Amino acid sequence: MSWIYLIIAGISEIAWAFGLKYSNGFSNVLPSIFTVLGIIFSFYLFSKAINEIPIGTAYAVFTGIGAAGTVIIGMMFLNESASLLKIVLVITLLSGIIGLKLSTKDEKHEDKGGVA
Template sequence: MAWFYLVIAGMCEIAWAFGLKYSEGFTKTLPSALTIIGILFSFFLFSKAMREIPIGTAYAVFTGIGAAGTVLIGMFFLGETASLAKIVLVIILLTGIIGLKLTSGEEKMEDRGGA
């Protein structure tokens, strides 16, 4: 369940990042309110995930999902520039996130004194 919470928290980070843009410095009421709700929900889920996932791994995955998702949505839906370099770097970022997920079981075992 912890990984589910972490992925949803990262997706909420994408949502509130865009909310910050559309709140126009918290001058628009509805986008500002939705952004604050998104931030609170995102950090709530992030904190639940950290009960089982080491903080370094959890934070890297949380921010990685947010960063990669925000870049991709910007390129595909908001007309932001999509260069080969940007795409390659997002792939590298996502590869790192997957790698952290795959090695997180080893960290738990080491924390418990296992081999």
């Protein structure tokens, strides 16, 4: 379930990144509300995911999904430039995310009440 939380959190990061663009420095009310709610939602899910996924892996996957998704949507729907190099680099990023998923074993983290 933690991987599902993490994937949804990464997708939510895409949404709030675009919300930031359209909030115009938080001067447009509706996009600003959408952005803040998206940030809260994505970080809530991210915090749930890191209970079982190592933080380094989780953070790399979280930000990787957000970065790759934002680039892809920008190229497809916002007329941002789409070069062969950019496409290859996004595929490389997605390959790294998949590789991290395949090479990571979920861990149950228990609070032992002290510093390890």
